[in-house]
Amino acid sequence: MSKTSVLDRPKRWDIPFFAERSQRDQTPEVAQKAQEELVQRLLVIEPFAKMENRKKLKDILHNDTRLLQFHDGDVIVRKGDYGNSAFITLVGSVKVLLDDLDPTLLGRKKTKTQSRWRSFTKLFTLPRMPESRDTRLYPQLREGSGTTAKPGTTFAIQDIPNVLKALKEPLDPTDPKSPLKITNTVTMETGVLFGELAALGRIPRAASCVAQGDTQLLEIRWQGLRDLRQLDNALRQYVDQLYRERGLKDALQNAAQIHLHQRSDTQLQPIVQTAEFATYGSYDWYGSYQALREENSNPLTQEPVIAAQGHYPNGLIIIRAGFARISCKQGSGEHTLGYLSKGDVYGLAELAHNAKHPNDPTPLTTTLRAIGYVDIVRVPTATAEQLIIPNIPVDQIPVLQNKVSSPPSPSTPTQNPSAEKDRIAPVILESLVENRFINGSATMLIDLDRCTRCDDCVRACSSGHDNNPRFVRHGTTIDHYLVANACMHCADPVCMIGCPTGAIHRTTQGGEVVINDITCIGCGVCASSCPYENIRMVEIRDQLNSDAIVVNPNNGKPIAKATKCDLCTDHHGGPACERACPHDALKRVDMREMDILSQWFNR
Amino acid sequence: MVQPIRTFRFRRYLSSLLTLALAAGLALLLIASNLSLRDTHYATGWALLGMILFLACYNLRKKLTYPPLLRSATWLQLHLYVAWITLLVFAFHIGFRIPNGIIEVTLATLYITTFTSGVLGIILTRAIPPRLAVRGSEVIYERIPMFRRELRLRAENLMIQSVEKTNATILSDFYTAHLADYFARSRNLRFHLMQSHKPLHNLLSKLTTQDRYLGTEERAIAVELRDLIKTKDALDYHLAMQGILKIWLFIHIPLTYMLIAVAVVHAFLIHVFLG
Numbered sequence: 001m002s003k004t005s006v007l008d009r010p011k012r013w014d015i016p017f018f019a020e021r022s023q024r025d026q027t028p029e030v031a032q033k034a035q036e037e038l039v040q041r042l043l044v045i046e047p048f049a050k051m052e053n054r055k056k057l058k059d060i061l062h063n064d065t066r067l068l069q070f071h072d073g074d075v076i077v078r079k080g081d082y083g084n085s086a087f088i089t090l091v092g093s094v095k096v097l098l099d100d101l102d103p104t105l106l107g108r109k110k111t112k113t114q115s116r117w118r119s120f121t122k123l124f125t126l127p128r129m130p131e132s133r134d135t136r137l138y139p140q141l142r143e144g145s146g147t148t149a150k151p152g153t154t155f156a157i158q159d160i161p162n163v164l165k166a167l168k169e170p171l172d173p174t175d176p177k178s179p180l181k182i183t184n185t186v187t188m189e190t191g192v193l194f195g196e197l198a199a200l201g202r203i204p205r206a207a208s209c210v211a212q213g214d215t216q217l218l219e220i221r222w223q224g225l226r227d228l229r230q231l232d233n234a235l236r237q238y239v240d241q242l243y244r245e246r247g248l249k250d251a252l253q254n255a256a257q258i259h260l261h262q263r264s265d266t267q268l269q270p271i272v273q274t275a276e277f278a279t280y281g282s283y284d285w286y287g288s289y290q291a292l293r294e295e296n297s298n299p300l301t302q303e304p305v306i307a308a309q310g311h312y313p314n315g316l317i318i319i320r321a322g323f324a325r326i327s328c329k330q331g332s333g334e335h336t337l338g339y340l341s342k343g344d345v346y347g348l349a350e351l352a353h354n355a356k357h358p359n360d361p362t363p364l365t366t367t368l369r370a371i372g373y374v375d376i377v378r379v380p381t382a383t384a385e386q387l388i389i390p391n392i393p394v395d396q397i398p399v400l401q402n403k404v405s406s407p408p409s410p411s412t413p414t415q416n417p418s419a420e421k422d423r424i425a426p427v428i429l430e431s432l433v434e435n436r437f438i439n440g441s442a443t444m445l446i447d448l449d450r451c452t453r454c455d456d457c458v459r460a461c462s463s464g465h466d467n468n469p470r471f472v473r474h475g476t477t478i479d480h481y482l483v484a485n486a487c488m489h490c491a492d493p494v495c496m497i498g499c500p501t502g503a504i505h506r507t508t509q510g511g512e513v514v515i516n517d518i519t520c521i522g523c524g525v526c527a528s529s530c531p532y533e534n535i536r537m538v539e540i541r542d543q544l545n546s547d548a549i550v551v552n553p554n555n556g557k558p559i560a561k562a563t564k565c566d567l568c569t570d571h572h573g574g575p576a577c578e579r580a581c582p583h584d585a586l587k588r589v590d591m592r593e594m595d596i597l598s599q600w601f602n603r
Numbered sequence: 604m605v606q607p608i609r610t611f612r613f614r615r616y617l618s619s620l621l622t623l624a625l626a627a628g629l630a631l632l633l634i635a636s637n638l639s640l641r642d643t644h645y646a647t648g649w650a651l652l653g654m655i656l657f658l659a660c661y662n663l664r665k666k667l668t669y670p671p672l673l674r675s676a677t678w679l680q681l682h683l684y685v686a687w688i689t690l691l692v693f694a695f696h697i698g699f700r701i702p703n704g705i706i707e708v709t710l711a712t713l714y715i716t717t718f719t720s721g722v723l724g725i726i727l728t729r730a731i732p733p734r735l736a737v738r739g740s741e742v743i744y745e746r747i748p749m750f751r752r753e754l755r756l757r758a759e760n761l762m763i764q765s766v767e768k769t770n771a772t773i774l775s776d777f778y779t780a781h782l783a784d785y786f787a788r789s790r791n792l793r794f795h796l797m798q799s800h801k802p803l804h805n806l807l808s809k810l811t812t813q814d815r816y817l818g819t820e821e822r823a824i825a826v827e828l829r830d831l832i833k834t835k836d837a838l839d840y841h842l843a844m845q846g847i848l849k850i851w852l853f854i855h856i857p858l859t860y861m862l863i864a865v866a867v868v869h870a871f872l873i874h875v876f877l878g
Contacts, residue, residue, distance in 0.1 A: 119669035448736035452728045452848045453744060456675060460668040474743060480736040573671025580668060582679040583728065584611075599608040 005542035006553040007138060013059075015501065015519055017221050018066035038067050042218065045090075046191060051232045060231070064224025070211030077195060079208040084496075084505055085221045086196040089188060092215030096186040096194070097208045114570050119464075126467040129547035131538045131561075137518050187212065196239055197250075199225055203321065206250050223500060248272050251320040251377045254343040257396070258316070258388050271387055276315070276378045280304045280370035281322070299434050300327075300334060303369035306376060307347065310363050313354065315378040316388060317346040322374035322492060325433050328366045336430045337366060339438050341491060341592050348389075349398040355385045362400060371436060373492065423598040431478040432591070436531065440488025442512070442567055442588040444471065444577065445600070448480045450585035460580030461565070470565040471534070471577070481601075484586075486577070487534045487565040489513050491592065495526040495535060504562065507569055514566045522560035535564045614680070622684040626691050633695045647696035648873070652866050654689045658682055659859050686721055689714075706872065710865050717858040724851045731844045734798070739837025744845045747789075750838055755786040758831050765824045773816045774824060781809060782828075786835060795843035803836045 018035045019028070039061045042048050051057050067090075070076060076087065076094060087094075114122070188194055188209075198205045199222040220228070229236040249272055253261045260268065281304055307317060309328055319340045326346070327334040340346060346368050354361045379388060389397070424432075432438055455473060462469040471486030493513045496504050503520040506513055515526070515535075527535040539558035541547040550559045567588070568575050575588050589597055636643045661682045664672055693714055702711045735741075742750060762775045784790070791802040810829060817825055 116670040120667070123667060123669060448741065449733040451732055453732075453735070453845050454848070456665060463668045474741065477741050480733070482741060571669060571671075573669075576668050579671060579674045580665070582665075582675045584676045585732075596608065603608060603610050 004556075005135065005545040005548045005550045007135070007550045007559045008552060008554070013063040013500075014521065016063040016066075017219070017224070035062060035066070038065075038218075047232070047235050047238070050234070051228075053231055056227075057231060060224045060227050064227070065218055065220045068217045068219050070215040070217065072211060072213050074211045074215075076209040076211060076215075076217065077198075077205045077207075078508075079205055084199055085219050086193060086199040086225050087209075088193050088218040088220070089190050090216040090218050091190065093190065093212045094188045094192075094194065094215060094217070095210045095212045096188060097210060098185060114572075116572055119571055122466075123463055126463065127543065127547070128467075129541050130468050131563075132466065132541045132543045132547050133517070133550075133561075135540075135542045135544060135550060193239065193242060196225060196242060200239070248275055248277060248377055251318050251343075251375075252379075255318045255345050256343060257345045257348060257392070258318070259392050259396070260388070271379060271383055274380050274383045276380070277320075278306075278376050278378060279374070280306055280376065281373040300369065303371055306368040306370055306374065307364055309365060309367040312361075313347045313350040313364050313381060315380045316348060316351055316384040317368065318377040318379070319344045319346070320375035320377055323371040323436070323438055324374050324376075325369045325371050326366045327369065334367065335426070336433050338429070339371065339433050340368070341438070348392075349400045351381060351384050352389050352392075352397045353400045354381075355389050365400070371433065371438070423602050424594075425479065425601070428479050428481065428601065431476075435476055435478075435483070437476075437483050437488065438591045439490040439492055441491055441590045441592070442487075442489040442575070443591055444484040444486040444488070444565075445587050445589050446473070446482040446484055447585045448477070448482055450583045451482070451581075452583060452585075454582070456580045456582060457577035457586050460576035464568055464571055464576045465566075468538075468563065470563060485532070485534050487513060487530075487567075488532060488591075489565075489567060495530045499526055510567075510569065512567045512569050513564075514569060515562050515564060517561055517563075520561050522562065524560065524562065526562050530564075535562050537561070538563050618680060618684050622687055626688055629688065630691060630695075644696060645873075647692050648870065651689060651692045651696055652863075652870060654685055654692065655859070655863060655866065658686055658689070659863060662856060662859075683725060686718065690718060693718075706865065706869050710862070710869050713858060713862040713865055717855065717862050720851065720855040720858055724855055727847060727851055731848055735841060735844055738840050739834065742838065742841050744842070744849070747838060747842050747845075751786070751789070751835070754831055754835050754838065758782065758786050758828065761824055761827055761831070765821060768824075769818055769820050771818065771821060773813060774821055774828065777810065777813055778828075781806065782832070785832070789839050789842050791836075791839055792843040792846075795840045796847065803833070806832055 018031060039058055042061050229239055249268055252268060252271060303325060306324060319342055321342055324340045326337045328337060350362055350364055437443055458469045458473055461471060471484055473484055475485045476483045489512050500523060501519045501521055503516045504526045524537050527537050537560045540550050540561050542550050551557060552559060573579055578586055578588050587600055633643055661678050664678050697711060702708055762778045765774045766772060794802050807829060810825060
């Protein structure tokens with residue numbers, strides 16, 4: 001019988017949020033006591049004072065929140081970072097910087113990559129057994145198993161806003177010597193919730209925030225915020241209201257085709273006031289998708305219609321989040337013309353035509369459907385005709401050809417998008433949309449006409465991950481292309497929805513979805529949430545105990561961890577799989593970059 | 604800014620053009636040197652050995668995934684076009700004549716076989732994948748025995764069902780006579796290598812001839828059996844063709860190492876007996 005090593009079954013809240021950061025000046029007991037005092041303090045202030053189910057509230061506040069202290073000028077969050085937490089100002093105020101700052105001022109640094117020498121030498125010291133781990137990194141390791149926690153081990157789970165110590169100068173926009181020449185700011189006073197848009201929408205932070213004076217913030221990780229919303233109706237409405245209001249302006253400015261990115265708040269205000277905000281499909285769309293795949297039924301039946309072909313275009317539709325399918329009737333079915341993602345616009349050709357030819361209006365020439373979950377902004381026709389269309393250069397307005405509009409391209413709005421999309425064979429486009437592979441930002445496509453099945457890609461992946469390949473050269477075949485079972489680093493990473501500890505998160509630099517092995521409790525939620533079956537649960541071995549399988553002493557069951565492709569974020573040179581392919585058969589593709597995709601399909 | 608993806612045709616034309624230009628320049632240089640009565644054998648010999656060592660390095664690069672030393676695809680392109688140049692240098696080195704002497708003949712034979720195996724390899728790697736892509740489902744080579752076992756079990760269960768449901772043994776007898784061995788191991792690899800469908804066609808014809816003896820229920824089972832036969836055929840095809848793609852490297856690489864070993868001996872002897 002093989003040897004075993006023991007480890008308590010990890011659970012949610014094994015590592016409370018407050019314990020995740022390195023507390024060099026605090027013992028665990030002191031930190032625990034401080035957190036308990038914080039919870040007592042929070043229970044009597046708004047918005048927590050009025051909440052019912054005090055027991056659960058107390059648990060959430062204890063485990064999913066922590067107190068952060070900032071001094072004047074400290075950066076709280078940086079624009080563009082992916083964050084899984086929101087904040088409430090308890091003391092002081094926060095300045096939101098709407099202008100772009102010099103990245104160096106924000107203290108950005110590259111994702112920690114292994115040195116070239118370390119990468120090289122590692123090839124010769126690969127573990128003998130699969131999924132072998134240094135168990136000293138795990139806090140739950142039982143005493144007596146021969147190993148102890150490494151001193152000073154920290155548990156960096158997610159995008160915790162690092163306090164930028166270098167930035168000490170007071171914020172004075174008029175001071176020419178100030179490192180921050182800020183002209184466009186908004187101040188958030190005590191009690192204001194912010195950062196919820198990034199936390200709940202799984203999108204990058206929309207702005208950088210800096211502490212104004214000595215500031216105390218309550219940081220709530222998104223799992224806690226999600227639970228709090230369920231706990232209290234008023235908070236849910238409040239969060240939703242904020243979420244919608246702040247998202248709206250961002251959505252308008254992100255839509256490159258309508259040229260609003262340089263408009264000021266004042267100029268945008270009339271559009272924001274009249275725009276409607278709507279959500280189609282389900283936030284947890286992956287459940288219905290998995291059922292759909294199992295049933296093999298018509299996917300269109302599961303896709304709510306946002307705008308129907310033949311109907312009057314009652315507004316300009318901007319996709320805020322998620323994906324939508326553009327199709328038109330063909331026989332008794334529908335033919336997919338393309339898909340839209342964040343920042344894309346629908347209905348512009350029809351609206352522009354109708355504005356120009358009021359006596360010869362045209363109805364919508366295509367149908368728009370929600371694929372899974374879609375947030376849209378609808379700008380009413382009158383507002384669009386008055387405030388948006390006149391400001392779009394004439395050559396940028398899609399032409400209504402034979403009353404069939406060209407689907408716009410997300411990546412190259414200034415070019416003729418249909419030209420690129422047309423180059424993708426309809427059968428491939430249909431399948432990519434149907435299987436929702438369009439969600440991928442690094443989808444692994446393998447050209448089976450060139451792939452010699454040598455598995456160099458798998459070997460390269462394996463050698464970069466301690467002898468553990470993080471993908472399977474297997475998956476869905478579309479024409480002669482294989483969409484391999486490798487994490488696609490989705491634009492809408494539903495795997496992150498259910499993670500109780502935040503172990504699965506986006507990196508701050510590239511936004512890749514990665515798993516923190518230390519805080520993963522092996523619950524398997526991410527693996528079962530992933531619609532593409534690209535996350536694998538593995539049983540770990542103890543590197544320090546002759547690679548024995550690590551088991552839970554209470555029930556003897558092996559301890560599992562979630563694993564997946566991390567896009568080689570900790571290595572030089574990008575994804576090893578792509579670099580290792582001798583025949584240029586494998587590519588990691590951002591499905592929103594249609595021009596690259598179509599070029600690759602037509603090499 | 605993302606670099607536009609070049610077509611394979613463009614890359615082929617560009618690389619061929621560069622290689623031809625380089626080869627032409629090299630040929631002119633060597634011809635000029637020969638005309639001026641300079642001895643080019645040492646220069647071409649060392650250049651050839653250097654290029655062969657460079658070509659052999661590709662295998663090393665494949666094993667060393669880190670640090671990132673150019674993409675493997677770039678290495679392969681260099682490998683292919685440098686290999687073509689070695690042919691020219693080799694021709695000049697042997698003076699466009701058949702060499703004599705045991706070492707020289709061995710060396711020349713090894714070079715030619717290594718080069719030929721390389722050319723064969725590139726033809727195979729370009730010709731086989733598109734055929735695999737259209738035949739059966741995509742399957743990982745190492746998993747083929749597992750799928751074969753699954754197929755055999757499904758076929759056997761089908762036959763048991765057939766006997767139980769219809770109380771007739773026509774199909775099961777046919778299975779015992781013609782299909783038991785077919786499902787038990789990989790078959791007809793030789794025919795698959797020649798892209799021949801003859802064995803499959805024969806087997807299906809034999810099954811079709813049984814139709815007249817089958818009842819309605821048995822016919823339905825025969826249709827399922829037919830599908831399993833086709834699936835097994837595709838599996839065998841993948842085994843044969845993926846096997847070839849793997850095996851050719853086991854010829855090309857050892858030949859390369861032998862070539863390097865004999866070339867080193869040849870260089871050593873030449874310099875020892877330089878006089």
